Amino acid sequence: MKEKIEEIKKSAKEKIAAITSLQELQDLKVKYLGKKGELTSILKGLGGLAAEDRPKVGSMVNQVRDELEKSIESAEKAMKAKALEQRLEKEKIDVTMPSKVTQVGSVHPITQVIEEVKEIFLGMGYSVADGPEVERTYYVFDQLNTPIDHPARDLQDTFYVTEDVILRTQTSSVQIRAMENQKPPIKMICPGAVYRSDTVDATHSPLFHQIEGLVVDKNITMTDLKGTLEMFAKNCLGPNTKIRFRPHHFPYTEPSAEADVSCFVCGGKGCRVCKNEGWIELLGCGMVHPKVLENCGIDPNVYSGFAFGFGVERIAMAKFGIDDMRLLFENDVRFLKQF
Amino acid sequence: MKTSIEWLKEYSDIDVDAKELGDILTMTGSKVETIESRGKDIKNVVIGKVLSVVKHPDSDHLVICQVDIKDEKVQIVTGAPNVKANDIVAVAKDGSELPNNVKIKKGVLRGEESCGMMCSCGELNISLHRFPNQIEEGLMILPKEYEKYLGEDVVKVLELEEDIIDFEITSNRPDCLSIEGLGRETAISLGKEFKNPRKNLEEMKVPTKDSIEGLKVDITAPDLCYRYLARMIKNVKIGPSPAWMTRRLEACGVRSINNIVDITNYVMLELGEPMHAFDINSIAGKHITVRRAGKDEKIITLDDTERQLDDSMLVIADDEKAIAIAGVMGGQNSEIEDTTTTVAFEAAVFNGGNVRKTAKKVGLRTEASSRFEKGLSQINAERAVNRAVELAVMIGAGEEVEGKIDVYPTKQEIGKVEFNPDKINGLLGTNISREDMVKTLESLDMKVEGDYVIPPYFRCDIERSADLAEEVVRFYGYDKVETTLIDAETTLGIRTKSQKITDKIRNALVNRGLSEICTYAFINEKDLDKINATEDSDLRTELIKVRNPLSEDYSVMRTTTLPSMLQILSINNSKKNKSVALFDISRVYKDKGQIAEGQNPDEEFIVTIGLYGKEFDFYALKGLVETVMQEASVLRYEVSSEKFNYSYHPGKTAKMTVGKDVIAVFGEIHPEVCENYDLPENVYVAEIALDKLVKYAKIERKYTEVPKYPAVERDIAMVIDEKVEVGEIEKAIQRKAKKILEEAVLFDVYRHDKLGLKKKSVAYALRFRSKDRTLTDEEINKTMDEIIKELETNLGAELRK
Known part of the structure; x- marks a missing residue:
């Protein structure tokens, strides 16, 4: 009997080791361990054995049974693992094939500069305003202390629709509208398109973009103007940027200044971009002219303010290294996609 | 304003070089445009005297000269036609250097040794007018008095080394359009004493007379002429000006003409007051009137050009004719001639704005008009006219005539x-x-x-x-002004609703693969023909025309963004860009009669999408329009076919409406329009009215509960006439399913001969769900029956089982 059990065990183990499919394993399981399996039938025939042999044989059968069950289980695991491995192997794809997601497009470089500047000033508590581009001379010139015979009104600079309606030459008109309609404190920037009668070339365009800023409140000083612009320049052009004021003249500010920033390409050492000067002219600015405040119904004895303005294209060109302004308006996708 | 540092030194000690001076003055408000250093490139050129001139034996046009340069005599061969024995000349010795990197070396010309070169004015960069009687194609022959400098360096003797600074003077500082003004700025900027070498008015008091040498003056337009002064010199000898004067004039970019004209220019540069000189014998009736020009009056100005005048312009006239356009330019008829014997110097002050307008109208912006237009001082004019007489006497141009004519209707006011x-x-x-x-x-x-x-x-x-x-x-010092932060009430920096939505739309379209473009707001009026706009279209009647456009392409403000987008698509197509997806957020401009009333016309923001390329079709475009709507959280809108927009394909165009507002028009561009813009067919464009969209947009978000009860799904398939749009089917389903329909997804459209002529099979997956209960089969069956009945009776659908 003992031999027989050993024989079953041996033969079963050999067969388990040789299986090639889960089905074969299942069949073996039935053959040996099933209700009519070989081991089971020995157990069933225990009654025909000597009483003292019964427990011995019984426990031997059970031991073999346990052993075989474990073998089958681990063979099953190995088989499943192998099958999965094979499946995964078969499912291999070429990961270098192109993706299905649409490539992301691009924001126009002019918008990028405007958005960046907006972000900085919004963070400093400024609102962003815009107004009409086809504008009344009242807002563009009269209220800005630019008298009727001022050179800025010349036909050669301004596009006229009628004597009183023009294409705005600056976004200051938006500031006038704000000062007429709103009580101080006023803190705003106005980005937008402006128009000057310049023929298209590498550095000129009849339509370009400006961002102007205005602050009106009590006790606003020229040092505030310089501090604000320095903060803006550091934010926009890098933390090591320095700012320099030079006296200038605008009819709507007094005192007026032009502000230069240390060259953001060479850091002030002198290079092609700054024409070896170390400085790049950035913007015009000044303290709001008392006449302009008065024109808008704000008492210059109580309030003061500052204003500044600069061209977006110039900054975009310097920042991105674009050498021809026409590229910005040609909109070749091969150009646009670089931004 | 150009000035030499030499001239500035008359007003201030200057102990810094030109570059540093320029930097300092820039920082006090006189911005330097350019600095030019003259004479530094001339080396080893000396004064010489020609001893003899003999013909070159081997040449028709060359001569051999023996030239004394003090320490030695040199032989020089030259082809200059004007060389004579005893001429005083500039000799570039062997090994010398001239401007423009010219180096002179000893050589042999047709067998004769030549130890250098005698120079022309041009070779030394000296103006022909610097010395009398110079010719362009010959040697510079110096006046005899230069013989005493034999052998000396010409740069030193002729003071050729000179630094000239060109300043940008702002329009509020006409006083700095003078050496005196710049000299004052220089002295203060350098911390030096301002040395005023000119006499003040008190030192130059001259009695006023009604007439001098028979000349009388009247002003009939005192609103345009604030003061008119005249002084005279007699026994005038017209001739060249002294070298120091021509040199200074040249440094400032003014050509020397003759001593009298030079004096007027010199005084203008020195004191900033433009002057005029005329021959009083040419004044008819010896009577000058400052008056408005006649309507059809004409004048020939000093530059030989006939100018048409009108009654807005001011002229200086005698009893017969205009002799000058006031503040702009003198007339030929009173020009100083070699025979002139009595000269009147005029200094006047005119209305600046009027001078500017006149100069523009006659197309003549002169040194004088650019000063007058900024508004000059009446008091300074008196100094100027006196200074002219002083200079004339000083350089021997004539004799002073006592007294002045001074018509002064508008006194200069000096306020506190x-x-x-x-x-x-x-x-x-x-x-x-x-x-x-x-x-x-x-x-x-x-x-x-x-x-x-x-x-x-x-x-x-x-x-x-x-x-x-x-x-x-x-x-x-602007640079000493500190930087501070605003110490005031805090303000909020927040975006407006429309700014927020614009930003969202821009980001979404970029994420969908579109590139933003930036376009000009002007178009050519003919663009409206190119996009098939009808004759009576609002696009034409509301057009805003620019009065002074750069060209036809920039002549009107666009009433539609379509031409701008098509033009950019066309540029890309011409550059062989195969697949292009663009968008633009920009304005259109519509005059609804406001401009005639001096008011602002309408301006509206439009989101324009433009696509071409094989991956795009109408539905790709529609998806992008839906994206825009979703970004604005506008989810309830109607799409219907648009047949009457002639820019688009009549069968492949839709409009999207919310309430009564048309928010978007989108579709395939009409083949004719594509042809007009050199585009391939299958170009897709959407025009979305952003301002209207913003009106319906929601920014605020409110949570609604996630569904708790299960959904029931049913499919429905039908055969229906081809002409029935699926939109109508959806509306019918919606009508009957009411609130419990969660979704109706079109999953199949199928066409086959078996279905019958002009029929199609359409299949929908419907999903029903209730917020507050589990739906029963009976309920759904009932709803389905109603839907089917509606489809059958109203749309002629035949249910497929």
């Missing part, structure tokens, strides 16, 4: 300006002492009287405290 150091410091944010302020203001010739400042006559720009603040801070 409030001076409050605290207010100035308050505006600047500085802490400058009153003493320092007073020092600066006084150095600028301002009188400080207690709480007031009286500006000098030449500073018409000083009107207010803020103007004083600028003067104070200019010399305190």
